[in-house]
Amino acid sequence: MERRLQEAGVICQPEVSLQYQTLAKRSVLRGVESGGATKEIGRYVTFCDEGGEPIPWLQPIDSVAVNGRHAVVIAPALVSVEVFRVRNTYEVLIVRHNVVQPAEGRRARIEPRVLFRGRQGYLPLDLTGDEKSMAGQIVPEFFSKAGEHIGIPAEFGKVLRAAVRGATCAGCTHQHYLTAPKVNNNNKAGTSDGPIPISAGEHAVAV
Numbered sequence: 233m234e235r236r237l238q239e240a241g242v243i244c245q246p247e248v249s250l251q252y253q254t255l256a257k258r259s260v261l262r263g264v265e266s267g268g269a270t271k272e273i274g275r276y277v278t279f280c281d282e283g284g285e286p287i288p289w290l291q292p293i294d295s296v297a298v299n300g301r302h303a304v305v306i307a308p309a310l311v312s313v314e315v316f317r318v319r320n321t322y323e324v325l326i327v328r329h330n331v332v333q334p335a336e337g338r339r340a341r342i343e344p345r346v347l348f349r350g351r352q353g354y355l356p357l358d359l360t361g362d363e364k365s366m367a368g369q370i371v372p373e374f375f376s377k378a379g380e381h382i383g384i385p386a387e388f389g390k391v392l393r394a395a396v397r398g399a400t401c402a403g404c405t406h407q408h409y410l411t412a413p414k415v416n417n418n419n420k421a422g423t424s425d426g427p428i429p430i431s432a433g434e435h436a437v438a439v
């Protein structure tokens with residue numbers, strides 16, 4: 233499968249790495265929202281917080297290549313949501329990653345915990361083509377080997393829909409779930425919301 237993805241030119245980095253912030257003196261996690269699709273095959277990973285909500289990126293990645301790396305996220309804890317698709321069959325893996333900081337002098341480590349794993353979920357729609365408008369609204373259904381329905385944790389429904397959309401996004405050029413950092417409101421003070429400026433004529437004597 234890795235080889236087929238490589239041939240299709242889809243680069244997806246579901247791994248989370250441990251990084252050390254020298255100034256803040258703390259260990260953090262780094263993830264890269266990445267992936268995309270061709271008509272046949274797709275793989276996509278994005279990240280969210282433990283409640284499934286979007287988190288801001290550190291920086292977006294502009295690239296001429298499609299189906300690659302879209303944005304970098306840094307956080308003390310992350311949930312990765314990964315989708316792998318062959319035509320209409322999907323695999324899903326949702327993992328929570330925490331930093332475990334042992335006693336002083338010992339190295340921190342990542343503690344991953346699988347929150348959901350879905351195998352061979354089927355979604356009989358062509359989300360890369362005719363039914364593209366449905367992408368981002370639906371997810372595949374998963375069953376146990378005994379044929380019982382396995383529910384996806386409700387809080388991760390929204391992020392999973394975004395990741396499914398990524399795994400069906402042919403020639404993906406942008407992130408699907410990480411968000412732009414919120415603009416600090418202080419930056420706006422004195423411009424749009426500030427006092428109405430005095431006109432140049434009335435103000436002419438000011439030094």
Ligand SMILES: [Zn+2]
Binds near residue numbers: 403408
């Ligand atoms: Zn896309």
